[in-house]
Amino acid sequence: MADQGDIQVAYDAMESLWINSMKRKFGSDVALDFTGARYNGDYTRGYEESQADKRNYVLEQIGLKKGDKILDIGCGWGNMLKEINEEGACGVGLTLSPAQQKYCLGNGWDARLKNWKAYSSLSKETLNLDELTDGNLFDGVISIGAFEHFCSIEDFEHGRQDAVYRELFRMVQSCLKPKGRFYLQTMTFGDRGAPDLDKDIDASASKGSISRIVAQWKAYFPGSYLPEGEKQIVNAASQLFNLTRSEDGRIDYVETARVWLEAVNAPGGLNKWLEWGKFIWKGRGRPELITRYKAVREDAFSRGFAYNIIGHKRLTFQRCS
Ligand SMILES: C[S@@+](CC[C@H](N)C(=O)[O-])C[C@H]1O[C@@H](n2cnc3c(N)ncnc32)[C@H](O)[C@@H]1O
Secondary structure, three states, X not given: OOOHHHHHHHHHHHHHHHHXXXXXXXXXXXXXXXXXXXXXXXXXXXXXXXXXXXXXHHHHHOXXXXXXXXXXXXXXOOHHHHHHHHOOOEEEEEEOOHHHHHHHHHOOXXXXXXXXXXXXXXXXXXOOXXXXXXXXXXXXXXXXXXXXXXXXXXXXXXXXXXXXXXXXXXXXXXXXXXXXXXXXXXXXXXXXXXXXXXXXXXXXXXXXXXXXXXXXXXXXXXXOEOOXXXXXXXXXXXXXXXXXEEEEOHHHHHHHHHHHHHHHHOOOHHHXXXXXXXXXXXXXXXXXXXXXXXXXXXXXXXHHHHOOOXXXXXXXXXXXX
């Protein structure tokens, strides 16, 4: 599982560059979704409309009602906490990024710097779930773009991947009301299958080649390994949750990542250079720094989805009982 240092290098380092680039492109009140938008196949629709569509879809999938209490595992910069609170419900977020927690708390959203794993048997000292639920189970649980970080390469190599996913579903089941819904949006490996960790990763391969893109993804998200696909996730949920709906968001992510890159590459004067400086400074000391920089510059994210190296799923589950 990605630890706090891995998450900080992936998100905190990017914060100033990404947030300011998005604000310059879309205005200061742009919603800070750092996950795939829902274009629903219509790429003439704008980015902001498609992100709003994604948020509405999530709320519809969990059947949000006024007064509900919702857990957001991996709440980022509070895109869903804001939406949930505006609907008259109450959102509680978990993140491993101190920068994200600070941003959320500054906006009055309840974000906690906690690993979900701390409430599961994956942790040496399991925390009491009451600390999270305040004694009242959640009406719904969401997790958007965080599952990607829950299994590390090491977990995979030691055969622990399924067990990690199973523990997540157990933890969610323990804090969710019977028949409550769990919306899970995650990247998976694409139709090419999981790469061979010894052969298919080469940061010095030619620009745009598959092994270079895989190396760039690996460097950008240290400590993270992806699920094979929907089947593996559904198996991990078996007898705890039923899958009630599934959507494929791979092509939507090609467009989302394209828009992000356009924003990051747009001119921004001296501020932009300072933001790049922060990105590099905050990632200093990490061996993968140069490859991470190239991942952004060479459009590894959009290409990863376009070449079907990476897939993307929007899954809705319902607690079995
Ligand atoms: C790509 S961001 C997604 C943020 C947000 N859900 C969105 O849609 O923009 C991934 C989030 O997952 C969080 N995360 C990753 N692993 C986690 C863990 N084990 N426990 C809690 N949060 C975690 C990160 O801190 C970050 O907030």
